[in-house]
Amino acid sequence: xxxxxxxxxxxxxxxxxxxxxxxxxxWVGTAGAAALLVAFWAAFWPRGKxxxxxxxxxxxxxxxxxxxxxxxxxxxxxxxDVVPMPGCFxxxxxxxxxxxxxxxxxxxxxGGLDQPFAEYLRGRLAELIGGAPERARAxxxxxxxxxxxxxxxxxxxxxxxxxxxDPGVAESLLATGxxxxxxxxxxxxxxxxxxxxxxxxxxxMARLKxxxxxxxxxxxxxxxxxxxxxxxxxxxxxxxxxxxxxxxxLAIGQTSRETQVQLLALEMPSYADPVLGRESIDALAQIxxxxxxxxxxxxxxxxxxxxxxxxxxxxxxRQAFPxxxxxxxRWAIFRFTVRVAGAGAxxxxxxxxxxxxxxxxxxxxxxxLYASGTTDFARIWTGKEERHQCLGxxxxxx
Amino acid sequence: MxxxxxxxxxxxPPTPPRRRSAALAAAALALLAGAAEPExxxxxxxxxxxxxxxxxxxxxxxxxxxxxxLQKYQKFLLKEAAMRVPPERLxxxxxxxxxxxxxxxxxxxxxxxxxxxxxxxxxxPVVERARRDADPALRAASLRGLRGFGSVEAMAAxxxxxxxxxxxxxxxxxxxxxxxxxxxxxxxxxxxxxxAVSEAAVEAAAALAxxxxxxxxxxGTSMEQAGPAAVEKLVxxxxxxxxxxxxxxxxxxxxxxxxxxGAAQRALLERYRAEPEREVxxxxxxxxxxxxxxxxxPTLESLRGVxxxxxxxxxxxxxxxxxxxxxWSLIVREKQRLQG
Numbered sequence: 001x002x003x004x005x006x007x008x009x010x011x012x013x014x015x016x017x018x019x020x021x022x023x024x025x026x027w028v029g030t031a032g033a034a035a036l037l038v039a040f041w042a043a044f045w046p047r048g049k050x051x052x053x054x055x056x057x058x059x060x061x062x063x064x065x066x067x068x069x070x071x072x073x074x075x076x077x078x079x080x081d082v083v084p085m086p087g088c089f090x091x092x093x094x095x096x097x098x099x100x101x102x103x104x105x106x107x108x109x110x111g112g113l114d115q116p117f118a119e120y121l122r123g124r125l126a127e128l129i130g131g132a133p134e135r136a137r138a139x140x141x142x143x144x145x146x147x148x149x150x151x152x153x154x155x156x157x158x159x160x161x162x163x164x165x166d167p168g169v170a171e172s173l174l175a176t177g178x179x180x181x182x183x184x185x186x187x188x189x190x191x192x193x194x195x196x197x198x199x200x201x202x203x204x205m206a207r208l209k210x211x212x213x214x215x216x217x218x219x220x221x222x223x224x225x226x227x228x229x230x231x232x233x234x235x236x237x238x239x240x241x242x243x244x245x246x247x248x249x250l251a252i253g254q255t256s257r258e259t260q261v262q263l264l265a266l267e268m269p270s271y272a273d274p275v276l277g278r279e280s281i282d283a284l285a286q287i288x289x290x291x292x293x294x295x296x297x298x299x300x301x302x303x304x305x306x307x308x309x310x311x312x313x314x315x316x317x318r319q320a321f322p323x324x325x326x327x328x329x330r331w332a333i334f335r336f337t338v339r340v341a342g343a344g345a346x347x348x349x350x351x352x353x354x355x356x357x358x359x360x361x362x363x364x365x366x367x368x369l370y371a372s373g374t375t376d377f378a379r380i381w382t383g384k385e386e387r388h389q390c391l392g393x394x395x396x397x398x
Numbered sequence: 399m400x401x402x403x404x405x406x407x408x409x410x411p412p413t414p415p416r417r418r419s420a421a422l423a424a425a426a427l428a429l430l431a432g433a434a435e436p437e438x439x440x441x442x443x444x445x446x447x448x449x450x451x452x453x454x455x456x457x458x459x460x461x462x463x464x465x466x467x468l469q470k471y472q473k474f475l476l477k478e479a480a481m482r483v484p485p486e487r488l489x490x491x492x493x494x495x496x497x498x499x500x501x502x503x504x505x506x507x508x509x510x511x512x513x514x515x516x517x518x519x520x521x522x523p524v525v526e527r528a529r530r531d532a533d534p535a536l537r538a539a540s541l542r543g544l545r546g547f548g549s550v551e552a553m554a555a556x557x558x559x560x561x562x563x564x565x566x567x568x569x570x571x572x573x574x575x576x577x578x579x580x581x582x583x584x585x586x587x588x589x590x591x592x593x594a595v596s597e598a599a600v601e602a603a604a605a606l607a608x609x610x611x612x613x614x615x616x617x618g619t620s621m622e623q624a625g626p627a628a629v630e631k632l633v634x635x636x637x638x639x640x641x642x643x644x645x646x647x648x649x650x651x652x653x654x655x656x657x658x659x660g661a662a663q664r665a666l667l668e669r670y671r672a673e674p675e676r677e678v679x680x681x682x683x684x685x686x687x688x689x690x691x692x693x694x695x696p697t698l699e700s701l702r703g704v705x706x707x708x709x710x711x712x713x714x715x716x717x718x719x720x721x722x723x724x725x726w727s728l729i730v731r732e733k734q735r736l737q738g
Contacts, residue, residue, distance in 0.1 A: 077449030083482050087475050088452060089443035093459050096468040098440035107442060116474050123467030273728060275721070310722045342692065342724040373656030375691040377724040379622065382591070 008302060008335050008381055086114045101128055101135060105142055108150050118153050125157035136163035140172055144186060151189055159193035170197060174204060177220055178211060184219050191223035195230040202244055209248045212261055221261050225252055229268025242274040250283055253300075259293050266299040269306075278309045285316045288333075289323065297324070298332040298390075305336035313340050314348060321352050328390035334359055335384075339377050343370040361387055448475070450483050454491055454500060461499040473503045480507035481514060489523050498539035501527075505543020513547045518555035521547070525556055534569030541575040545582050550598045561598045565605035576602060577611050581618040590620025600628040600650075609640030616646040621653040629658045633665040644673070645681035652685030659689050667697070671704055679704075680711050687715045688726055695719055 089095075095103070104125045113121070129135040136158050143154040163169050176182060176190035191211070200208070211217055211224035232245030252265035266287070269276070276284075281304065288300035301320075307313045314337065321333050334352055337345045346367055353363040365387075369380050446452075457472040464472070480488060488511065492504040505524040512520030521544065528540035541564060544552070553560050564576035580599045588595055599619040603612040616635070621628070632654075635647035648669070651662040663686065670682045683701070687694045698712050718733035 077447050077452050081449035081451060083448040083450060083453070083479050085448050085475075085479060085482055086445075087471075087478070088446050088448035088456070090446045091441055092443040092468070093456070093464060095440045095443045096460075096465050097463070100440070103440045103442075110442070116471060116478070119474075120467050120471035123470060124465055127465055127467055275723070275728070275732060306723070306728065308721070339724055341722070373659055375656070375689075375693065375724075376726045378727070379655075 008305065008332075008339050008377075087116050089117075096124065099124065099128075101125070101138065104128065105139075105154075108146075108153050111150070113149050113153070118149055122153045122156045122160065125153070126160035129157060129161035129163050131162035131166075133163050133166040133169050136161060136166065136169045137172060140169075140176065140190075143189070144176070144182070147183065147185060151185060155186075155189040155193050159196055164193060164196045165198070170194060170204075174207060177224065178207060180214075180216075187217075187220040188223045191220055191227050195227040197231050197234070198238065199235045199240060200228070200231050200245070205244060205248045209252060212252045212265070213256055215257055218258075221256070221258060222264060225249070225256075225261050225264045226268065228252075229264070229271070232268065233272040236272045236274055242269070242272060243277070246274065246276070246280070250280060253287065253296075254283060259296065263293075263296055263299055266296065266303050269303060273306050275306050275308055276303065278307075278312065281307065281309060281312055281316070285320070288316075288329075289320055294326050294329055297326070297329045301329065301332040301336050305339040307340065310340045314345070318348060318351070322355050327356075327358060327388060330356060330359070331362075331388045331390055334362060335381075338366055338380065342375065342377060342380075346370065358388075448479065450479060450487055450491060453479055454495075454504070457503055458497060458500050461497070473506070476503050476507050477510050480511040483507075485511065485520070492523055492527070496533075496536070498535045501536055502539040502543045505540050506545075509544050509547040509549070509552075512552070518548070518552040521549065521552035522556055525549075525553060525559060528564065528572070529559055534567070534572055537567065537569065538571040538575040541572060541579060545579045546587060548583070548587065549579055550583060550592075550595050553598075554594065561602040562605040565602040566607075570608070573606060573608065573611060577606070577615045580615060584619045590622050593623035593625060595619070596621055596624040597628045600624060600631050604631050604635070609638065609643040613640070613642045613646035616643075616650045619650070621650050622655060624654055624658065626658060626661070629654055629661055633661070636665060636669045641675045641678050644669075644675070644678045648678060648681040648685045649688070650685075652688030654689075663689050663697070667701075670701055676705070676707060679708055683708065683711055683715060687719060687729070691724070691726065691729065692719050692722070 095107075099107070104121055108118075108121055108125075125139065129139060139154050139158055143151055143158070146154055158164055158169070158173070164173070173190045173194045177187050177194065179187060191208075205228060208224040208228050212221045212228070214221055217224075228245055228249055232242050232249070235245070236242040246269060249265040249268055253262050256262040256265065266284075284300045284304050288297050288304065291297050291300065301317070304313045304316065317333050317337050317340070321330055324330050324333065330352075334349065337348055337352070341348070346363070349359070349363045349366055353359040362384075365384055366380070369383050374380055374383070453472065453476050457469075457476055460468045460472040485508075488504070488508055492501065492508055495501045495504055505527070508524050509521055512518065524540050524543050528537050528544070531537045531540065550561065561576050561580055565573055567573055567576070580595065580602060584590055584592070584595045584599060590596075596619055599615055600621075603615045606612040606615070612635075616632070621632070624632075629651070632647050632651050636644055636651070638644050638647065648666060651666055654662050666682050666685050666689075670679055670686075673679050673682065683698060686697050686701075690697060695716055698715055702709055702712055714733055714737050717736055718729050721729070721732055723729050723732060
């Protein structure tokens with residue numbers, strides 16, 4: 001059984017599931033990685049005898065545990081020593097010690113980056129940016145001239161640096177994300193870097209919402225939504241309020257014309273699990289009852305399941321179950337009824353099972369699980385057998 | 399729904415029309431780099447074929463004076479090499495190594511290979527070095543090399559040792575490494591769902607002479623799958639000399655499965671009445687709330703007269719349980735929020 005740790009959902013948080021948009025913006029996607037590897041092997045992998053300098057006389061590596069060797073003393077591989085993998089460099093130690101931002105930029109521009117080396121360059125660049133906003137802005141300027149893996153390394157370095165928390169840098173990232181004249185991948189990467197913020201001001205949230213609701217924005221709309229959700233989680237987990245973020249996410253969930261954006265907006269609270277107030281219930285119930293997309297209706301049912309007003313939510317579920325025709329949405333209502341009321345939900349589950357016989361075994365499963373004495377829904381859920389084919393290829397609810 | 403028009407799926411983003419020629423890029427680079435700092439002087443590194451001795455040298459150098467990014471990179475490469483290097487070479491390099499940082503990385507490479515191959519017995523060189531090396535720093539480093547893998551299973555497969563033995567090691571760094579491994583394995587490898595790890599953690603905690611470390615181990619390990627023998631050991635720790643360890647045992651007892659809940663509840667109730675420390679009594683209240691969730695309210699109410707100073711704590715739990723939330727993690731969080 002796939003034991004998702006978001007109770008009621010069988011997939012692993014905290015990273016939201018890969019979606020088409022996110023998949024495109026993973027810094028090295030499968031196709032990209034394959035292409036880079038092919039390019040690397042073609043360009044660098046030796047055929048026949050390795051073309052490396054022979055070991056210098058007396059340049060043996062010191063015995064293990066002795067002081068670190070200098071560059072000249074590095075082990076030079078004999079043919080039988082060669083390990084068939086990319087990633088080794090002569091002169092990397094010196095480069096690491098002396099490289100400036102410009103040197104790192106030049107290394108990135110040379111291209112042919114395999115993933116681990118790209119990660120190294122990103123990490124080292126982030127270290128060199130440090131907490132200096134002017135350095136972060138210089139790298140952002142470079143990023144505006146880059147694309148593909150180079151862009152991902154440059155903006156990833158800004159994202160990983162301490163300077164990303166400088167208000168001026170954050171503003172530059174947001175402005176880049178808003179820039180409709182900029183390339184989609186640049187806007188998306190800038191918005192992705194912005195998710196590092198500990199807190200967002202209301203004006204920033206409103207600007208992100210505007211990107212999310214821009215019909216032409218595609219990936220930036222999805223990234224703006226995710227950033228709103230991820231900063232909400234960060235802020236909430238450190239004692240802040242989730243409500244200002246959730247208001248914007250709910251508005252996106254209600255009004256976005258992009259199903260993936262709408263779905264993500266409703267999904268993001270899953271990673272912080274705030275107890276939603278009564279004021280959200282009617283809007284979520286409306287989405288659950290009327291949205292044309294099955295996945296969105298399922299997500300609205302999920303969102304209702306951590307609530308300050310369980311009685312009202314149970315009444316909504318009771319009304320929605322018979323009106324719903326889709327098995328997977330009914331299954332969502334069924335299991336989230338348990339999440340709302342625990343063992344107290346069993347009579348309502350019996351009603352649901354009487355309406356739709358496909359849920360009789362589920363009802364019995366929950367009766368048995370609660371009879372065992374288990375009380376925590378997270379544990380109940382891990383013990384529950386899956387009886388409905390509602391999972392997609394990526395492990396997402398379908 | 400307001401404003402709802404026809405849906406469309408997200409499109410693939412257009413290919414950015416911003417690829418520049420190498421000359422343009424170089425010019426831009428020169429201009430922009432100049433704005434930040436002078437052109438650097440570091441010669442570009444040149445690719446070369448990888449070899450195990452070369453990677454070990456590079457890691458040693460990186461650990462000596464490399465940046466954190468370089469250290470991470472070199473460790474990653476060594477782990478990646480594990481499946482491509484003949485195992486006897488990897489074992490020989492591990493056996494010859496005396497630098498703790500490099501030894502840990504080589505141990506992780508062997509463990510990675512053993513884990514990928516599904517061969518618990520292949521962990522043996524690392525486990526044995528962690529047991530037998532005369533240098534405690536190298537024992538601890540070997541043990542850390544097992545972090546993130548199924549080390550409890552590997553030790554069980556060896557039949558020669560367990561984490562309880564490492565918890566008795568005379569060197570504090572070895573004991574620390576043992577506890578950190580178990581915490582990592584419970585939280586990050588099995589997400590609390592592996593009985594053998596829970597029970598290994600309880601046995602190790604029972605063997606540790608350092609009560610603070612034992613308490614940390616119990617506090618961070620899921621007891622969801624712990625069996626009756628482990629619960630019995632936890633009950634014993636309710637009478638430990640150290641209050642912090644008693645409190646950790648009380649909270650751990652709250653985390654046991656429904657099958658063990660009766661024994662845990664009886665022990666907690668008995669201890670509550672005998673316990674002299676308020677901090678431990680508060681932990682017992684938490685354990686009882688965890689065991690019963692909403693059904694724990696009468697039990698908590700019944701304890702109100704034992705120590706009036708804890709009435710506010712009982713009230714706070716009752717208020718949190720009254721939210722009707724059905725998950726322990728949410729109830730704990732709401733209690734903290736309700737208490738401000």
